[in-house]
Amino acid sequence: MTPETAYLLYFAFALGGAGVYFLLPRGEATKPAIGALFGLGSLIALALVLSTRIITPDHTTYYFYLFSTIAIAGAVRVITHPRPVYSALYFILVVIAVSALLVLLEAEFLAVAAIIVYAGAIMVTYLFVIMLAQQTSTPHYDSRSREPLLAVMAGFVLMAAIATRSADIAPSQVAGASTALNNASPIVLVSDDASGDSSTTMDEALSSSNTLLVGASVMTKYVVVLEISGILLLVSMVGAIALSRKRVPMEGYRPTAPPLGQIGKEVEPY
């Protein structure tokens, strides 16, 4: 990575940070127009950085730019919108855009799984809670960001560091031919030593179906992770049930169900 690209990347993140700072809800101090302008500049700078690394642009490249722009804009709105319901909805938009990017990576299973899990299940529950908590207007203390400057600095410095580190990977692995992507990306769950003779036949057999590939690698290479996350989910479920159950006094309780032969005969109509 050349120093010019690195400086361009830093510049993009500085612009982005400034944009988010102006967009964060702070009452009258919010300047959405300036923030949007900075954000646009940041996106253009990022696109410039990326365009130096694409060897053979094809139609997926345009989809990539389209969906990643939607994802970034949606993510910014998640943290800058003053009303939590809209934040949740923008998060759903981000999930859908990221799923589209996963489809471009030929990881259809993960794309649909993300939509089912995040948009279909988790966000419905979130939305439910948010809606129950706030019917109409958001209170003042809930719609203002408290430390916008520090939050933006911490977030964007970290992001710039991660981006410059990960940009050192060879360009062929970032965009371009999908085979290179498949071999490089941990997202698509292709084993790193695909060239090894033992795994070649399995890869050939599985290459027809993304779902089979994900299933096989989850059950072989990542089986410990799978088991541990399963136990973690079980523990959290038990904890949630233990926390949410009310203690019901049992003294006055008498089961009043009729004896076995009488079921259905003694139910009073109401």
Added chain:
Amino acid sequence: MREFLTSQMGVSIMLAAVVFGVMQGVVAYSIYFERKIAAWIQDRCGPNRVGPFGLLQPIADGLKFVFKEDVIPGHVDKVLFVLAPTIMFVIAFLGLAAIPWGGQWMLDGKLVNVQVANPDIGLLYLLGVGGMGVYGVVLGGWASNNKYSFYGAIRATAQMLSYEIPMGLCLVIVVLTMGSLRLEEIILPQTEYWSGAIPKWNIFLHPLVFIILFITMLAEANRAPFDLAEAEQELVGGFHTEYSALKFGMFFLGEYAHMITASAFISVMFLGGWHLPWLPWAQPEATSLAAVIVKMMVLGGKIVGFLFLMMWLRWTLPRFRFDQLMRLAWLGLIPMTLGLFMITVGLLYFGLHRSWVWTCGGDAVILVLTLMYVAVSRREVSGRTAGMNVIGVGTAAG
């Protein structure tokens, strides 16, 4: 140009346009049939004033939806209020993209799929799109800023979240049996025969799973007896209380489109999709244009059958109470489907998952165990307990 039109892409685009157009009409006419069936069950005439047998009624209704005043009340959240019916409508039609309508078509010497999209994960796509459908109801109910609407939205959310679990488990059982997530590959093994006569449809393999899946589909489509989100007696109109004109029409059409998608889906999963035994055009080997049309009609016939069943149920069964609905899902369907899932996995291990005797036996075991548990637990069917404050016992007319 001809080369493009006969490629998979061209066929997909044309089919998408045809399916979208035809479905608009089918959805409108399914509302007409709902009213006719309701009238038939209640010994009335039904719509019979507009055109012969009232056949132009959907057009009159559509015109009424378009030309009525579109009221947006002052107290609503305007963006979401407008967005909600759109989401409902779009999502209901999105699912149709993955339905295999007519098998394969030999076109200019190439085989193309008569299917808008044939993704690797067709079944999961339908599941994901179905899961998104709840947003239309939830946002509409919340944005209306009205207690009745909001109660409707809350009921819809809790109901859909609960019934998605047994539905997912039922689909997992089918996937384990068929070994594929691609809908076309789920149909193909179903076109074979047992002893040359009985088609290997999944309904014969897993009748109990079919029934449970149908129940959860009713709940997911917000149909009676699970239509608590729009219970008129309690909630005025439920989540669409504040909606009028075209927006109400979109909710309405969305519900019926959801029913059609669900019917097509369950036909593919359990009734062999476009396959009909002994009909030469409805076999996987037939790839001519006539065969494609016959296959579409076969699938359409199955869809109409399911639609009729749903409407029949709506005008026959009373609505559940909400705690009964929840208990049915969490204490009834989820344990049952979990048991069925365990049995299917066990049969898969021994390679018996396609054997009729074993799968039906497993279903029967689960059914008998459930009935035994229900009998032994001695809970009252209505769900009444000792401490429950029952309103209206002993008083006239509840």
